[in-house]
Every structure is written in C-alpha cells, then in structure tokens.
C-alpha cells in the first residue's frame with residue numbers, strides 16, 4: 173500500500189515548523205528527507221508515524237503499516253539482544269528474529285544485555301527491530317548515527333532488501349546511503365512565522 177502525504181502542516185511546541193508537504197511513497201520506493209538542523213524533519217516523521225496530530229493536511233495509507241525508528245534506540249538495557257528482539261516480535265505478533273540478528277551481524281552478541289553494548293552495536297540492534305515488526309513502511313530518523321562505515325553499508329543493504337521485497341522507506345539522514353531513492357529537501361517548506369497580533373501600541 174502507498175503512503176500518501178497531502179498538504180501536511182505540522183507544529184512543534186505549539187509553533188508551526190513546516191507547511192504544504194505532499195508526496196506519495198509507493199511499495200518498493202525510498203524517500204530521503206533532507207534539510208538543515210531544526211527545520212522539522214523529526215516533527216514531520218513523528219506526525220507521519222501518528223505520534224502527534226498535524227495542524228492540517230492528511231496522511232493516509234500508514235495505518236498499522238508503519239514501523240518507526242526514532243533518534244533513541246528504544247532498547248531495554250537489562251534484556252539481552254535476543255530478548256529485546258523477541259519482545260518486539262511479540263508486540264508485533266511475529267516470530268522469527270534470526271534474519272534480523274544475521275542482517276545486522278548481531279549473532280555473536282545475542283546473549284549480551286543491551287545495556288552492555290557499544291553505541292554502534294545498540295544502534296544496530298535498534299535498527300534490527302524494524303525487521304521483526306513485519307511492517308512494510310519503515311520511517312527512520314537519522315538511522316546511521318553511531319554507525320561505522322561497515323555498519324552503514326549493512327543498514328543500506330537491509331533497506332535495499334526491504335525495498336526489493338515490496339517494502340518502502342522514509343529516511344531523514346544527512347549522509348548519502350547509496351540508495352536508489354528520491355530526495356525531498358523540506359527547507360523550502362518552512363512555515364511562515366506566526367503573526368504577532370497582540371502588540372500593545374499603547375506601550376509606546
């Protein structure tokens with residue numbers, strides 16, 4: 173199923189950040205979001221993932237189809253690598269965690285508590301959760317933070333395989349992942365500043 177974003181306007185902390193965002197993401201496609209720090213990429217991804225309501229416009233096709241990977245890895249530090257993935261598999265009603273362990277080179281770390289992993293290993297585990305969700309639309313916010321070059325390549329390969337299987341991916345990233353993907357620069361969609369309409373002329 174395609175994800176459709178239509179004339180979306182979004183706010184953070186009560187202030188509009190982006191407006192007029194529209195795109196379609198079809199099965200097999202990836203879309204890379206770019207834009208300067210603070211422009212609203214995270215806010216856009218959160219809105220598309222259903223974590224916050226938009227100010228206006230619409231998102232369709234994402235209901236129960238989206239798996240969202242935020243800035244944080246979302247791991248339970250006392251659980252092992254295997255237990256973390258089993259937990260997420262049970263949340264999403266799936267079972268087989270082995271492909272995720274193998275794809276992210278985590279098999280030798282499978283019995284290690286997540287809290288005892290390095291930052292890059294934690295990130296690999298966090299990203300591997302996407303595979304066990306069984307969901308077709310992956311929405312990912314700066315997924316390569318903490319990853320070394322080899323792990324970035326692993327991640328890009330996982331995404332390629334996901335796209336070939338008919339999945340899709342929406343990724344906010346500042347780096348070139350080498351994917352065959354469209355790029356959407358959200359900079360030009362920066363919302364106009366709010367009008368200050370409570371100016372008290374009597375103050376002058």
Ligand SMILES: Nc1ncnc2c1ncn2[C@@H]1O[C@H](COP(=O)(O)OP(=O)(O)OP(=O)(O)O)[C@@H](O)[C@H]1O
Pocket residue numbers: 184185186189207208209210211212213214215216
């Ligand atoms: N919890 C918050 N409360 C209020 N404002 C926030 C909050 N989090 C972020 N903002 C503001 O909302 C705006 C959009 O932030 P957002 O995190 O979506 O940007 P971004 O494009 O993802 O940035 P980056 O590239 O640095 O990750 C920024 O101006 C930011 O300062």
